[in-house]
Amino acid sequence: MKFAKVVFWVAGIWGVVVIAPLYFIFDLIGKRDPPVITHPEFYYGFVGCALAWQIAFLFVGRDPVRFRPMMIPSMVEKFTYCTAVIVLVIQGKTNQRDLVFAATDLTLGVLFVAAFMKTKDSGSGKGNANL
Secondary structure, three states, rough: OHHHHHHHHHHHHHHHHHHHHHHHHHHHHHHHHOOOOOOOOHHHHHHHHHHHHHHHHHHHHOOOOOOOHHHHHHHHHHHHHHHHHHHHHHHHOOOOHHHHHHHHHHHHHHHHHHHHOOOOOOOOOHHHHHH
């Protein structure tokens, strides 16, 4: 269970550190990596949704046994993002520099799978005692 706690806490903290600043660099992205973003509602919607997932990771890290079912959509979140970035790079629709973030999410996704597997026999309900 300690492994799962560490993995999800690291993922949540890392995500907050990387995603929260996106709220403040909307215009900078268009200047540094044209074209400019033409649908800010999608951009801010993505940022808000991604930030919410980081908070979910912190909840899972607090009590992996109790929140084990949330590990499954957490894996989906990581694997869909990295898959999308890889496909977009192959299609030439995004910058190859974005592969760094795809690799980070792929790594975290694999660690989420490992955490899920390591906590599968721990479902005795003992995790609820600390709430």
